[in-house]
Amino acid sequence: MASVSFDSVTKKFGDFTAVSDLGIGIGDGEFVCLLGPSGCGKTTTLRMIAGLETPTSGRVRIGDRDVTFMHPKDRKISMVFQDYALYPHMNLADNIAYPLKVRGESKEKRHARAREVADVLKIGQLLERMPSQISGGQQQRTSLARALVYPSDVYLFDEPLSNLDAKLRLEARGFLNHLQRDMGMTAVYVTHDQAEAMALATRVAVMDAGVVVQYAPPLEVYRRPATTFVANFVGNPPMNLLPVEAMIADGALHLRADGLATSPLKVTRAAAKALEGGKSLTLGVRPEHLSIASGGEENTIAGQLFANENMGPEALVTLEREDAARFTARIFTDEMVALEGRVRLGFAADHIHLFDGEGLRLPLDGEEG
Amino acid sequence: MTRYLSLYFTRIGFSVATAVLGAVFALPLIWFVFAPFNPRAELGLAVPDPFSLANFETVFQNAFALRGLWNSLIQSVGGVVLVGAGATLASYALSRSPIRGKNVVTYILLLFSSVVSGSAAMVPIFLIVNGMGLIDTHIAVILVFAGGLLPTAMFILRDFIDGIPKSYEESAMVAGASPVQAFFDVALPVIRPGVVVVVVWAFVNIWGSFLIPFILLRSSEKMPASVAIYSFYSEAGTPIVTLLAAYSLLYSLPVIVLYLFVSWKFGFRFFGGIKA
Known part of the structure; x- marks a missing residue:
C-alpha cells in the first residue's frame, strides 16, 4: 500500500481543461471517492494515477515514487474498469490470472491463486466459463478478482458499479466496504453516485469543472457543504x-x-x-x-x-x-x-x-x- | 374476405417471382456443378450421363494447368500474409495512436489504392517492377497485390478496431503488460474477426486476379491458375468446355474451402466481453 499525491496537476485536451491545478493527497490506506457530474474531470484524474493519461503539467506521486511519466505496467496498481474489460477470448480463470501471467508466474501457481480469489468473490464455480456466458454481476466480480489477484500499491475503480442493477449495486457496494475494512487498501474510486461515495469513502473529493470543490470526510461534506454545488450534489433528494x-x-x-x-x-x-x-x-x-x-x-x-x-x-x-x-x-x-x-x-x-x-x-x- | 384473398395472391405472386429470379441465378451454378462430370458437356445445362471423372483425368495430365493452381496458392498466400500482417499493424497504430492527420492519411491511401492495382497504373507498375529486376518473379506479383490491397484492408480494419474499446489494452497494461504484450495477448485476439475478414477478402481478390500476373510474369511455370485457364482454349480461341468446367471447379475449391474453414474455426462474428 502507498499514498498518492497530486502536485498542481493540470490536464488539457486541446483547448479544454479537464483538470485544473489539482493538489490533493491520498493517505496510505485511505479510500477516496472522486465525486462529481460527468465531465467534471474525475475519470481523467483517476487515469492520471493509472498512467493512461499524462498530465499537461504538474507531478503525480505514488508513495515516494514520481510516476508522472511512468508506464502503467510499472506503477504497481490495479484498476477495475466501468465496462469491466474482460478478455472475451479467455475463460474466467485466465482472465483473473492474466496479471500473474505477465509477471511470469507458472500456470499452476497463477490458476491456484485465481481460484483463491474467485472463491472469496463467490465465482469459484465459474472459472471454466467465458465472460459472455456469465451475468453482469458475475462479470463485475470477475473484473474485481482480476484487480485483487496480485498485491498493488493503489487500487483504482472507475465507476465499477454503474452497470449493475440497483439491487446488485447495493450488494457490491457492501462487499467493497467490507473489503476495504479487511484489506485496508489505498483506493481511489470514481463515481457520480453520491450515495456510493458516502457509503464507501474515508474522504470524498467533490469535483466540478476540473476543480476539487471540497475534499473532506463524507459526513463533513454532508453536514457542511462548502458550496451550493456540493450542497446540491450530495444528499438524496x-x-x-x-x-x-x-x-x-x-x-x-x-x-x-x-x-x-x-x-x-x-x-x-x-x-x-x-x-x-x-x-x-x-x-x-x-x-x-x-x-x-x-x-x-x-x-x-x-x-x-x-x-x-x-x-x-x-x-x-x-x-x-x-x-x-x-x-x-x-x-x-x-x-x-x-x-x-x-x-x-x-x-x-x-x-x-x-x-x-x-x-x-x-x-x-x-x-x- | 377479399382483403385476405388479395393478400393470398400477393404472396403467391411474390413467391413465384422470387423463385424465377432464384432459378436464373442458380442455373449457372448448377451447370458449374454438373458439367465437370459430364464428358459430353456443352454450354447447355444437362445432367451428366454417364457420370464420369474423365474430364478431370485429362485436366490432371495438363502439367501447366496444375502448376498454375500451385502458383496461385504461392502468390495468394504470400499476398495474404503481407496484407494481413501489414494491415493489422498499420490499422492498429492508426486507430490507437494520437497521430495528427491520421484520418487524412487513411483517406488518401484509400483513394490511391484503387489506382495502384487498377489497369490504369499497369504501365508504370510494369516499368517499376522491370527497373527493380523483378519481372517474372512471384515476389513481384505478391508485392503489387499487397500494395494495391493494403489501403482498403487498412481502412476496413481501422474501422473495425475503432469500434473496439481501448479499455481491453488499458486493463492489460495496468495489470502489468507491456504494449507489445497487450497487443498480442489481448488486442490481437479481440480484433481477429476483423483480420479474418480482411484475409479472406484479400485471398479471394488475388486468387481471382488475371491482369497483374499476366503482365508481370513471363515463364509459363510461374503463371497462376487464372492465366493457366487459357490453356483450355483451342488455338482458335474457342473454349474446350469439358476441360474448362473441370478446371474451373478445381480452381474454385480453395476459395470455398477457405470460407468453410474460416466460418468453422473463427466464425464471421464478434464475441462480446465489454459491458455496454
Whole structure:
C-alpha cells in the first residue's frame, strides 16, 4: 500500500481543461471517492494515477515514487474498469490470472491463486466459463478478482458499479466496504453516485469543472457543504436552496423571502463580511430536516402542495412557491398527516445552511474558528 | 374476405417471382456443378450421363494447368500474409495512436489504392517492377497485390478496431503488460474477426486476379491458375468446355474451402466481453 499525491496537476485536451491545478493527497490506506457530474474531470484524474493519461503539467506521486511519466505496467496498481474489460477470448480463470501471467508466474501457481480469489468473490464455480456466458454481476466480480489477484500499491475503480442493477449495486457496494475494512487498501474510486461515495469513502473529493470543490470526510461534506454545488450534489433528494434577502438589525441576522419565516440568527464574522457586498444570500435546508409544521410560523416555509410521493418508510412532500421554486421534505410516514392546498414545512434553526452571493458556505454560529 | 384473398395472391405472386429470379441465378451454378462430370458437356445445362471423372483425368495430365493452381496458392498466400500482417499493424497504430492527420492519411491511401492495382497504373507498375529486376518473379506479383490491397484492408480494419474499446489494452497494461504484450495477448485476439475478414477478402481478390500476373510474369511455370485457364482454349480461341468446367471447379475449391474453414474455426462474428 502507498499514498498518492497530486502536485498542481493540470490536464488539457486541446483547448479544454479537464483538470485544473489539482493538489490533493491520498493517505496510505485511505479510500477516496472522486465525486462529481460527468465531465467534471474525475475519470481523467483517476487515469492520471493509472498512467493512461499524462498530465499537461504538474507531478503525480505514488508513495515516494514520481510516476508522472511512468508506464502503467510499472506503477504497481490495479484498476477495475466501468465496462469491466474482460478478455472475451479467455475463460474466467485466465482472465483473473492474466496479471500473474505477465509477471511470469507458472500456470499452476497463477490458476491456484485465481481460484483463491474467485472463491472469496463467490465465482469459484465459474472459472471454466467465458465472460459472455456469465451475468453482469458475475462479470463485475470477475473484473474485481482480476484487480485483487496480485498485491498493488493503489487500487483504482472507475465507476465499477454503474452497470449493475440497483439491487446488485447495493450488494457490491457492501462487499467493497467490507473489503476495504479487511484489506485496508489505498483506493481511489470514481463515481457520480453520491450515495456510493458516502457509503464507501474515508474522504470524498467533490469535483466540478476540473476543480476539487471540497475534499473532506463524507459526513463533513454532508453536514457542511462548502458550496451550493456540493450542497446540491450530495444528499438524496438534494438540499433545498432558496435565494433570500438578508439584513442585520438589532445585532441579529434576519432572512426574508416570500412564505419564509426564520428566527433571527447570530451574526457571524463571515456573514457580516458577506453582507458588505450585497444583501442576497442562499438559504439551504436538507429535505430530511424538514417536517410538517404544526405550531407557530417561526422557522417555517410555506407553499402549495405540488407532490406527495409515498416511498414506504418515508414520503417526499414537495411544495411549490409563488416564484415556482420547489421545496422537498422527507417525512416519516408514521408522522404523516393529510395534506392539501397550502402547506407549511418547519425546520430547526441549527439545521439551516447559508451561502453567500458566490455560493460559498457562510459558517454559522459555532462553526467559526 | 377479399382483403385476405388479395393478400393470398400477393404472396403467391411474390413467391413465384422470387423463385424465377432464384432459378436464373442458380442455373449457372448448377451447370458449374454438373458439367465437370459430364464428358459430353456443352454450354447447355444437362445432367451428366454417364457420370464420369474423365474430364478431370485429362485436366490432371495438363502439367501447366496444375502448376498454375500451385502458383496461385504461392502468390495468394504470400499476398495474404503481407496484407494481413501489414494491415493489422498499420490499422492498429492508426486507430490507437494520437497521430495528427491520421484520418487524412487513411483517406488518401484509400483513394490511391484503387489506382495502384487498377489497369490504369499497369504501365508504370510494369516499368517499376522491370527497373527493380523483378519481372517474372512471384515476389513481384505478391508485392503489387499487397500494395494495391493494403489501403482498403487498412481502412476496413481501422474501422473495425475503432469500434473496439481501448479499455481491453488499458486493463492489460495496468495489470502489468507491456504494449507489445497487450497487443498480442489481448488486442490481437479481440480484433481477429476483423483480420479474418480482411484475409479472406484479400485471398479471394488475388486468387481471382488475371491482369497483374499476366503482365508481370513471363515463364509459363510461374503463371497462376487464372492465366493457366487459357490453356483450355483451342488455338482458335474457342473454349474446350469439358476441360474448362473441370478446371474451373478445381480452381474454385480453395476459395470455398477457405470460407468453410474460416466460418468453422473463427466464425464471421464478434464475441462480446465489454459491458455496454
